Amino acid sequence: MTTSIARDELIAAIPSLRAFAISLCGRTDQADDLVQDTLVKAWGNFGSYTPGTNLRAWLFTILRNSFYSQLRKRRREVEDVDGVHAGALSVEASQSEHIRMREFRSALGLLPEDQREALILVGAAGYSYEETAEICGCAVGTIKSRVNRARRKLASLLDEEVEDVATVERAPLQLESLAAAAFR
Structure with missing residues (x-):
C-alpha cells in the first residue's frame, strides 16, 4: 500500500x-x-x-x-475531584432535543463498558458483528449477546416499551440513530 x-x-x-x-x-x-x-x-x-x-x-x-x-x-491520577472547574464549564441545554440527547448519553453511560462498546461499534459505527468481534477480541456470539442486552437495557432506561422480540428489533434503529447523532 x-x-x-x-x-x-x-x-x-x-x-x-x-x-x-x-x-x-x-x-x-x-x-x-x-x-x-x-x-x-x-x-x-x-x-x-x-x-x-x-x-x-x-x-x-x-x-x-x-x-x-x-x-x-x-485511575492513578486525581483530576478536579470536587468538580468545581467542570461545573463552571457546563452549559445547560435549552432545547428538548438536547435534553433527549443528554438523557441518551446518560443512559448509554450506565451500560456496562463491554455492552456500550459493542453497541456503539455495531449501531453507530456500522461495523458488522464479525468486525466488532475482531476489534474487541471475542467471539461473534458474545458480541451479539452484548448488543442485544445493551439495546434492551437502553430501551428500559429510556422508558421505551419493549414488549416482544419484534419490538426490540425495531427499537435499535431509533436508539442507534440517537447513538450515531450523539457522537457526530
Missing part, C-alpha cells in the same frame, strides 16, 4: 474513530487526543499492518487498546 493511499484511508477513518472515542471517553477533548494518539501509533507502526485485512478494524483495535491503557493510567 502506497503512503498516499494509506494516508487517505487513515484520514477517511477519522470520523468513525472520533465517534468511537467519544463513546469510550465521554468527553470530546479526551476523545480527540485519543484519536490523535491512535493515528500517530498507526502511522508509526504501519509496517505491522497486513495489507488486505480490515484497516478500520486495525485502527479501532489500536484506539481501544490505547483507551484502556490511558484509563489504567488515569
